[in-house]
Amino acid sequence: LSRHVLQLVPDVGRAYPHGAPLLVSGRTARVVIDSALGVTLPPHDGFLLSHFHEDHVVGVASSGLPARVHAADLAATTSWSGFQASSGYTSPAWRDLVLGDFGWTPVERATALDLDEPIDLGGVRVVPIPLPGHTPGHTGYLVEPDGMLYLGDVDLSSFGPYYGDAGSSLADTERSLDVVADVPARVWATFHHKGSTSSRSTFESSLAAHRAVVGRRSEALRQLLHEGPAGPVDARALVGRGVVYRPGTAPPWGAEGELRMIQQHLHQMGVPHVRS
Numbered sequence: 001l002s003r004h005v006l007q008l009v010p011d012v013g014r015a016y017p018h019g020a021p022l023l024v025s026g027r028t029a030r031v032v033i034d035s036a037l038g039v040t041l042p043p044h045d046g047f048l049l050s051h052f053h054e055d056h057v058v059g060v061a062s063s064g065l066p067a068r069v070h071a072a073d074l075a076a077t078t079s080w081s082g083f084q085a086s087s088g089y090t091s092p093a094w095r096d097l098v099l100g101d102f103g104w105t106p107v108e109r110a111t112a113l114d115l116d117e118p119i120d121l122g123g124v125r126v127v128p129i130p131l132p133g134h135t136p137g138h139t140g141y142l143v144e145p146d147g148m149l150y151l152g153d154v155d156l157s158s159f160g161p162y163y164g165d166a167g168s169s170l171a172d173t174e175r176s177l178d179v180v181a182d183v184p185a186r187v188w189a190t191f192h193h194k195g196s197t198s199s200r201s202t203f204e205s206s207l208a209a210h211r212a213v214v215g216r217r218s219e220a221l222r223q224l225l226h227e228g229p230a231g232p233v234d235a236r237a238l239v240g241r242g243v244v245y246r247p248g249t250a251p252p253w254g255a256e257g258e259l260r261m262i263q264q265h266l267h268q269m270g271v272p273h274v275r276s
C-alpha cells in the first residue's frame with residue numbers, strides 16, 4: 001500500500017467472513033493490524049486491533065503475541081461475557097458462527113491503546129484514530145510518514161455502515177464518517193470490500209456513497225411509516241422490509257441487528273416507538 005505497509009489479502013477475497021489485515025514494518029518492530037481467516041501472517045512483534053469483532057481477531061489469542069485495542073472494546077476482546085454483551089446477539093446461529101467457524105477465543109493478554117502515544121516502530125509511527133460507532137472502541141490507524149489511513153470497518157461499502165450491535169451507535173458512526181474525511185491521509189485502506197486507494201477523489205466519492213445509505217434507510221422508514229397504521233410504531237414490524245437488508249438476504253442473526261439499527265433511526269427521526 002505504501003513504503004512501510006503491506007496488505008495481506010486472502011485468495012478468497014475480503015468479503016465477510018474474510019478480510020485483509022495490514023503488516024506495518026519499521027526499523028525496530030513490525031506490527032499486524034487486525035487478523036483474518038485464511039491469512040498466513042509473516043513474523044511480527046504484536047497486533048493492533050481495530051475492534052473486537054470475531055473476523056478481526058482470528059488466531060490473535062493463540063499467537064501469544066501482545067495485542068492492543070481501544071479501552072472501550074477491551075472487555076469484549078478479553079472475555080466471552082464482554083463479547084456477548086457488546087454484540088448483543090442471542091441467535092444460536094450467531095453463537096455457532098463465532099465460536100465454531102471463527103474459533104473465537106478471548107485475547108486475555110490484550111491491553112488498552114494509549115491514545116496520546118503513537119506506536120513507534122523505528123522511523124514509522126502508527127497513530128490510533130478513534131472511530132466509534134460500529135463498536136464503541138472502533139479505531140482506525142494512521143501510519144506515518146506514509147500517510148496511510150487504515151479504516152477498519154468504516155468499509156466504504158455500498159451496503160452502508162453497520163451499527164446493529166448492542167454497543168453500536170448511529171450518532172457516533174456519523175461523527176466518525178466526518179472524522180475520516182478530515183484525516184490528512186494519502187492512502188486509504190479498508191478491511192473488507194473497497195480495499196485501498198491512493199486517490200483522494202476516489203476515497204471521497206466512496207465515502208459519500210457509503211454515507212448516503214444512512215439517509216436512504218431513514219427514507220425507507222419514512223415510506224413504511226407513511227403506509228403503516230397511525231399511533232406508536234412497533235419497530236419489530238419494520239424488520240425484514242428492506243430498510244437494512246434487501247428482503248431475503250439477511251443472515252440468521254440479521255433481524256436482531258436490523259431491529260437495533262431501525263430503533264436508532266426512529267430515535268434520530270423523533271418518531272415515538274415501542275421499545276422491545
Ligand SMILES: [Zn+2]
Binds near residue numbers: 051053134153
Ligand atoms: Zn466489525
